[in-house]
Amino acid sequence: MDRLEQEIKDTSKGMTPIVKTVVRFVIGIIVIFGVYIVLYGHVTPGGGFAGGVILASAYVLLTLAFGKEMGLSKMSNTGASLLDNSGALMFVIIGLLGYTGGYFFYNFLGKGDPFQLFSAGSIPLANIAIGVKVTASVFAIFMALSIFGRFIYKAAEGDESESEE
Amino acid sequence: MEIILLFLMAFMIIGSIIAIETKNLLSSVISVGVVGFSLSIVFLMLGAPDIAITQVVVEILILVVLIRATITTDNTAIEGPRDSFPFVSSLIFFGLFLMFAFFAVQELPKFGEPLMRVSSEYLRTGTEKTGATNIVTAILLDFRAYDTLGEATVLFTSIVGAFVILRRKGRKGKREIDQEKFGILEDEDIKQNFEGF
Amino acid sequence: MILYFLSLVLLVMGLYCLIAKKNIVKKIIGIVIAEYSINLFLVLVGYRHEGIAPILLKGMQTEELVQKGVDPLPQALVLTSIVIGLGTLALMVALCLRMYEKFKTFDMTKINTLKG
Numbered sequence: 001m002d003r004l005e006q007e008i009k010d011t012s013k014g015m016t017p018i019v020k021t022v023v024r025f026v027i028g029i030i031v032i033f034g035v036y037i038v039l040y041g042h043v044t045p046g047g048g049f050a051g052g053v054i055l056a057s058a059y060v061l062l063t064l065a066f067g068k069e070m071g072l073s074k075m076s077n078t079g080a081s082l083l084d085n086s087g088a089l090m091f092v093i094i095g096l097l098g099y100t101g102g103y104f105f106y107n108f109l110g111k112g113d114p115f116q117l118f119s120a121g122s123i124p125l126a127n128i129a130i131g132v133k134v135t136a137s138v139f140a141i142f143m144a145l146s147i148f149g150r151f152i153y154k155a156a157e158g159d160e161s162e163s164e165e
Numbered sequence: 166m167e168i169i170l171l172f173l174m175a176f177m178i179i180g181s182i183i184a185i186e187t188k189n190l191l192s193s194v195i196s197v198g199v200v201g202f203s204l205s206i207v208f209l210m211l212g213a214p215d216i217a218i219t220q221v222v223v224e225i226l227i228l229v230v231l232i233r234a235t236i237t238t239d240n241t242a243i244e245g246p247r248d249s250f251p252f253v254s255s256l257i258f259f260g261l262f263l264m265f266a267f268f269a270v271q272e273l274p275k276f277g278e279p280l281m282r283v284s285s286e287y288l289r290t291g292t293e294k295t296g297a298t299n300i301v302t303a304i305l306l307d308f309r310a311y312d313t314l315g316e317a318t319v320l321f322t323s324i325v326g327a328f329v330i331l332r333r334k335g336r337k338g339k340r341e342i343d344q345e346k347f348g349i350l351e352d353e354d355i356k357q358n359f360e361g362f
Numbered sequence: 363m364i365l366y367f368l369s370l371v372l373l374v375m376g377l378y379c380l381i382a383k384k385n386i387v388k389k390i391i392g393i394v395i396a397e398y399s400i401n402l403f404l405v406l407v408g409y410r411h412e413g414i415a416p417i418l419l420k421g422m423q424t425e426e427l428v429q430k431g432v433d434p435l436p437q438a439l440v441l442t443s444i445v446i447g448l449g450t451l452a453l454m455v456a457l458c459l460r461m462y463e464k465f466k467t468f469d470m471t472k473i474n475t476l477k478g
Contacts, residue, residue, distance in 0.1 A: 037218070042297035045214040045417065047305065049445045053222045060229060088321055095314065119296045126306045126313075133317060134445065137324045138226065141452045145233050148331045148459060167365070174368045181372060181395050185379045190387055197391055204398050211405055212415045212432040216440055223448050227394065234387060234455045237462050251382045259374045270366045277411035279433045284408075287435070288416060288428050298418040300431075304438040316442040323449035327456040 013067035023065040030058040038131035039124065048127040052134025059139045063146070071143065080140040087133030094126055166210070173207050190235045198228045215301050365406055372399035384470045386458050393454070397447045401440045408433030 008020045037044075038051030063071030075083075118124075177200050184196035201224035209217040274280055287304060297303040305313055376399060379392030409432055416434040418427060458468075465473050 042299050042302050045299065045301075045415075046218060047215060047299075047302050047441070049441060050215070050219040050222060053219070053226065053445070053448075057222060057225060060226070084321070084324070088317055091314065091317055095310065121296060121307075123295065123297055123302065123306045126310070127302075130313070130317065134320070137320060138448070141324055141327055142226075142229070144328055144331050145230065145452070145455065145459070170365060171368075174365065174372075178368065178372060178375070181375055184391055184395065185375065185383070185388070190385070193388065193391055197394055200395065200398060204402060207402065208405060211409050212413050213405055213437045213440075214415055214417075216401075216405065216437055216444070219441055219444050223444050226448060227451060230451060230455050231387070231390070231394075234390070234458055237459060255378050255381045259378060263371065263374060266370050267367060270363055270370070273363075273366060273407070276363060276365060276406070277409060279408050279410055281433055284433045284435045285428055288431050289424060292418055292424060300416040300418070300427075300434045301437050301441070304434055305441065309438065312439070312442065316446060319446050320449045323446075323453045327453045330453075330456045330460055 013069070015065050019065050023061060027058055027062060030061070031055065034058065034131075038127055041127040042119070042123045048130030049134055051127075052131040053138060055131070055135040056138035056142075059135075060142055063142070068143075068146065075136075075139065077140070077143070080136045080143070083132055084136035084140065087129050087131075087136065090129040091126060091133070094122055094129065098122075170207065170210065173203055173210075177203050177207075191232075194228065194231045194235055197231070198224065201227065215299075366403065369399050369403040369406060372396075372402070386461065386468050386470060389470075390451070390454050390458065394447070394451065397443075401443055404436045404440050404443075408436040 008017050014020065034051050034054035036051075037046035037054060038048055041047040041051070059071060059075065062074065180196050180200045180203070184193045184200065187193050187196070201220065205217045205220040205224065208220055287308060288300060291300045291303050291308075292298055295303045295307045297307070373396055376392045376394075376396030379395065380389050383389060383392070410430070412430065413432040414427075414430050416427065416431045416437070418424070461473070462468060467473065
């Protein structure tokens with residue numbers, strides 16, 4: 001608890017302590033909401049794309065409020081790259097496994113009753129793969145754009161101007 | 166119903182006029198945000214809740230990325246006189262286009278009575294063939310999963326392309342490969358290793 | 363009919379901003395507005411009067427969905443188009459940042475005269 005209090009009172013990086021305290025409460029709710037929209041994509045509106053972008057915006061909120069080091073410590077660069085590639089690979093494997101039933105992308109698992117979580121065959125698995133992929137992609141591009149900016153200031157002006165977002 | 170749609174579309178057109186003509190870059194980015202949010206309300210009134218959710222969250226990320234591009238420089242104002250040749254020629258061309266579009270739009274099916282030859286089959290047999298109750302997800306991931314594979318490929322390619330553009334230097338030798346891919350150096354190497362293209 | 367025409371007016375305004383403005387960020391804003399207008403036009407074509415969203419609720423028969431549901435096919439394609447728009451915007455902004463680093467300005471006429 002001591003390190004957390006220190007990090008909240010440290011005003012050199014990130015935003016004011018009010019913003020940091022509110023973000024600590026709100027981020028858990030955003031992550032749960034994003035996971036709900038990804039998993040129940042075949043029953044309620046939503047799906048893999050919307051849920052993946054919601055999860056990525058939770059990471060963006062964390063980085064904006066606490067500074068770059070906190071965002072990088074939750075998911076490092078190699079971690080984001082691995083998640084991105086494994087999400088795309090899983091989607092292709094689900095398609096290739098359809099060959100056991102007849103043709104590409106055949107829905108090979110059982111159908112189940114409607115309105116349940118475990119129904120509709122391979123559709124929830126494909127939703128999870130797409131959600132993971134979109135989350136990692138959007139978070140990684142945001143980190144690359146924000147880290148690139150620091151080099152422009154240090155080179156174009158030459159002095160220590162930490163003018164970030 | 167149509168009155169509300171007309172009012173919202175007029176609001177969007179006014180917002181985009183402000184976004185195009187204003188001289189301050191930051192206010193034009195905020196006007197684009199207003200256009201996007203009213204677009205998501207229009208999607209909700211047209212009976213598409215999936216698209217409304219996606220449009221709201223993607224709009225927020227578009228605003229974050231555009232503001233990141235805008236505050237690169239300190240002065241956010243545009244100067245300079247207006248070039249006359251592109252302005253006049255584009256006005257003439259787009260005036261002609263709109264005149265022809267007014268007559269071409271009369272040939273489309275009347276607003277509110279779609280043709281729906283393929284979609285009525287999807288609506289009738291969607292739930293019993295796939296087991297999903299959200300017909301839009303069933304179309305995206307079961308009837309037309311090949312298009313979703315193409316979309317995942319396009320997203321992947323554009324993100325990898327953006328990384329390659331934002332890279333620091335080519336060969337490093339002693340550095341690790343994944344640090345080089347993301348272009349992140351430590352603080353003390355900035356003055357030595359920073360070069361242009 | 364006038365709704366289709368208004369969305370085409372929005373497309374024309376986005377294209378005008380792409381052609382006739384000199385600042386790179388303004389051109390990117392023009393592309394974003396043109397993308398919004400095309401997605402809107404596709405969803406407008408598939409609307410049905412007094413229609414319900416194409417989602418089956420509890421206790422509803424599929425006959426009702428066939429009689430009153432809106433067209434679900436353009437909605438599925440517009441969903442992927444919105445996310446692809448985000449990806450291409452990230453690529454365009456990366457190019458814009460690189461150009462600023464090399465030429466130190468956002469103005470296209472000055473970049474045309476500098477020529478590296």
